[in-house]
Amino acid sequence: MIRAKLEGVLSSLGPVTIAVSGGVDSMTLAIVANRLLGADTVNVGHAVSPAVQPEATERVRLWADREGWALLTLDAGEFGDRNYLDNPVNRCFFCKGHLYGAIARVSERQILSGANMDDLGEYRPGLDAAREVGVRHPYVEAEIDKASIRALARELGLGDLAELPASPCLSSRVETAIAIEPAMLIAIHAVEKLVGARLQPQTVRCRVRHTGVVVELDQPALAAADGDRELRAAITALLPGTLAARPVRFEAYRKGSAFVGATS
Structure with missing residues (x-):
């Protein structure tokens, strides 16, 4: 039908x-x-x-x-x-x-x-x-x-x-009003591949926010990531320029959470 x-x-x-x-x-x-x-x-x-x-x-x-x-x-x-x-x-x-x-x-x-x-x-x-x-x-x-x-x-x-899991374009990981840069998108993709290989999550999104870099995960993967200093350091090593100086944290996945300020 x-x-x-x-x-x-x-x-x-x-x-x-x-x-x-x-x-x-x-x-x-x-x-x-x-x-x-x-x-x-x-x-x-x-x-x-x-x-x-x-x-x-x-x-x-x-x-x-x-x-x-x-x-x-x-x-x-x-x-x-x-x-x-x-x-x-x-x-x-x-x-x-x-x-x-x-x-x-x-x-x-x-x-x-x-x-x-x-x-x-x-x-x-x-x-x-x-x-x-x-x-x-x-x-x-x-x-x-x-x-x-x-x-x-x-x-x-x-x-x-x-x-195939949903995977919007890499620019969707960058919080609204933060300028899109190719090097940033390459790093975002590299972080997601690293975390994916290490934790085997159902969902992973690397978000670049005004407050830092956030890796969003499903709950089982999030529990495994918490306190993993080696993983956090490996993520930081992949980040270019000033992005590497921003704090890295893990949070629960929220669909479209980098998309701020939408109007009807």
């Missing part, structure tokens, strides 16, 4: 370019669309930048080879925009604006995103950018939420992709 509704929407659109981040939502959308309509009708656009985890780009390229996608790899150019780098509360508006603009410059096709029904209940300035350039959201049009996307991925036999 879920698949049929989604395929019905996709079949009505004509040639498309799907913006794919490497997460389960957009990846599953691209797989369904490409299998249904073929690579002559479906292009896949993926932006490579300091804010995108290298593993996400590797995943996109792996599945592109596996599924025969017509893949467009892009530099969206957001790191040349002071509006983005200043990290305002609507940073995602500038990020998505650059992404969709970059896709539009290389493709005249209808642009699609992996936004789903759950996204409509949150402050998502990226959806405003999508609206300005006419991006369509097939999951929303088919009334499909996140849980249903994972169910669809399992139905399609997509293996680990179906269980």
Whole structure:
């Protein structure tokens, strides 16, 4: 039923370019669309930048080879925009604006995103950018939420992709109004990989805050991290410049906790 509704929407659109981040939502959308309509009708656009985890780009390229996608790899150019780098509360508006603009410059096709029904209940300035350039959201049009996307991925036999944890862009780890810097994002990713390898947490986020560096963890991992001076020292060693002088602490994971000042 879920698949049929989604395929019905996709079949009505004509040639498309799907913006794919490497997460389960957009990846599953691209797989369904490409299998249904073929690579002559479906292009896949993926932006490579300091804010995108290298593993996400590797995943996109792996599945592109596996599924025969017509893949467009892009530099969206957001790191040349002071509006983005200043990290305002609507940073995602500038990020998505650059992404969709970059896709539009290389493709005249209808642009699609992996936004789903759950996204409509949150402050998502990226959806405003999508609206300005006419991006369509097939999951929303088919009334499909996140849980249903994972169910669809399992139905399609997509293996680990179906269980892929949510992992927003690395810039989302930086508290609102702290300037985004590539070296900072590289360090954030390195810290998350270090803590992930050491503690095997279900969830890990390295947040850069005005008050210091905070590593957020699920409760079992948080209990293991408390009092681990060696881990704290190893994290500090990965931090660049003045960031290394800030205090490092561990806290319970809170979704979107670096995002401060959102308005309705």
